[in-house]
Amino acid sequence: MNRTVRRASVVILALVLALLGRVTWVQVVEGQALAEDDKNRRNAIEQYGHPFGDIIVGGKPVTGSSEVNSGDLKYKRTYTDGSLYSAVTGYSSQVRGSTQLEGIYTDVLDGKDDRLKNPLNLVTGEHTKPGNVITTIDPKVQKAGYSALGDKKGAAVAIDPDNGEILGLVSTPSYDPSKISGSDESDTAHWNKLSADEEKPMLNRALRQPVPPGSTFKLVVAAAALEDGLYSSVDERTDSPDPYTLKGSSTVLKNESASAPCENASIRTALRYSCNTVFAKMATELGADKVREQAEKFGFNNEKQDVPVRAYTSLYPKKMDSAQTGLSGIGQYEVTATPLQMAMVSQAIAHNGKLVDPHMVSKVQDSGGSTLQSYEDGDAEEVMSEDTASQLRSAMGTVVNEGTGTNAKIPGMTVGGKTGTAQHGVDNSGTPYAWFTSYAKNSEGKQVAVAVVVEDSDAARAEVSGNGLAAPIAKKLMSAALG
Structure with a gap:
């Protein structure tokens, strides 16, 4: 060679x-x-080559599978009352993937999860029958919230305080996931329309839209003051001038109503009339660190709040001067919260100071109904003493019975709440957010905690209020939950 x-x-x-x-x-x-x-492409062909398992609400599936007449993707996802439950299910699209419960439990719903396989499947290579996801959502509560929000832009969350089960999770405006689940031209056109919509109907406002909580945050400051011993009870008079000049600044803070008895008002009276001066001064006296500590016990600044869909972080700032701390005490400056977060505040108050992890899935099952994974009552953590929780419930009751939250009254039930009207935008130019967070208890001892935010409505700016817009919605959710 x-x-x-x-x-x-x-x-x-x-x-x-x-x-x-x-x-x-x-x-x-x-x-x-x-x-x-x-x-x-092979993944999509395999995933959409067989009927799916279902997401179950109230014992009935709110999802389904439809056989496609052409192409190599044989089945597509269908939804019953898609717009009603989209904030819960998310979507499963042949082209654009999956979100929320559809995305988290993809392997269960399309049969790929190893827990679904049996020895015969491994030998024959036969496709495994898919499993189902059982939610905690109560269809009565979900429908009540969706109907009450109507054409308004906003969200609502209802939670069972005793076990953390999410009974209702509503976001409006909404969308029908059935219209984007396929791969034909109409699905693409509908997707493009939704994506271009300035109202963002695919945004889950209940979990993923933190906004200023306004005066609903005063419950957090009140809890911090009672836990710290700054005040011994909700009926002790505070040292609160009216108006109040924010410490370290020349900004004079006033109250919404000049006639409200806010000077040196007790926590009960200050919640009843929503006195800004009292809670700005209280937050300043406590200091940002103590308010932040209490806020974080409720769930603020938690970057891994999974229900199991991950919620956006509700924020209490870590660097503030005295004036900014005062503004944070009334839920302004850079404080933000999701409706889930403010429902959690009322949840802990209703549950004697213990916060139970909120969750909207109770079980994952195989096709035969055997449980693969169970999410029983969530872990409970004490965020305040029983005495503090009891006093706050009493003060919230005063808000509903005699104060700014009277539109939430329900005959035959014990109801407590807190209104909020949050300013936002450059120089507060945006339409204020209307908030209401509350709890209710019926004669049988069953409870529910609710939070509602209305981001935009057809009401005039001067008519936007937590009692006028959000409290009636909360009332309908609470009534539906407790019967």
Whole structure:
């Protein structure tokens, strides 16, 4: 063999070895990643090649599967009352993937979860029957909230305080996931329309739209003051001038009503009339660190609030001067909260100071109804003493019976709440957010905690209030939950 042939042979051998090495690398090292890549068409063909399992609400499926007449994707997702439950289910699209419960439990709902497989499936290669996801949502509560919000932009959350079960999770405006679940032109057109809509109907406002909580945050400040011992009871008079100049600034803070008895008012009276001066001064006296500590016990600044859909973080700022701390005491400055978060505040107050992790899935089951995973009562954590919780319930009752929250009264039930009207935008130019957070208890001892925010409505700016817009919605959710 001459030198030229030998060199050519070496080069060819090197190329063959390189090719074998690359193939081995792709199969062994990159194979799993390539198999799971969203752009791998085979994944979509497998996922949409069989009927899905279902998401269950109130014992009935709110999802389904429809056989497609053409193409290699044989089935697509369908939804019953899609707009009503989209904040719970999310969507499953042949083209755009899955979100929320559809996304979190994809492997259960399409049969790929290893817990669903049996030895016969492994031998025959037969497709595993998919499982189902059982939610905690009460259809009566969900429908009541969705109907009450109507054309308004906003959200509502209802929670059972005793076990953390989310009974209602509503976001408006909404959308029908059935219209974007396929891959034809109409699905694409509807997706483009939703994506371009300035009202953002696909945004889950209940979990993923933190906004200034306004005066509903005064409950957090009141809890901090009672827990710290700054005041011994909700009926002790405070040291609160009216008006109040924010410490370290020349900004004079006034109250919504000049006739409200806010000067040196007790916590009960200050909640009843929603006195800004009292709670701004109280937050300043406590200091940002103590208010933040109490807020974080309720769930603020938690970056991993999963229900199991991850909620956006509700924020209590970590760096503020005295004036900013005062504004934070009335739920302004850079304080933000989701409706879920403010429902959690009322939840802990209603449950004797213990916060139970909120969740909207109770069980994951296989096709035969056997439980694969159970989410019983969430973990409970004490965020305030029983005495503090009892006093706050009493003061919230005064708000509903005699104060700014009278539109939430329900005959035959004990109801407590707190209104809020939160300013936002450049120089507070935006339409204020109307808030209401509350709890209710019926004669049988059953309870519910609720939070409602109305971001926008057809009401004139001067008519926007927590009692006028949000409290009637909360009342309907509470009534539906307690009968």
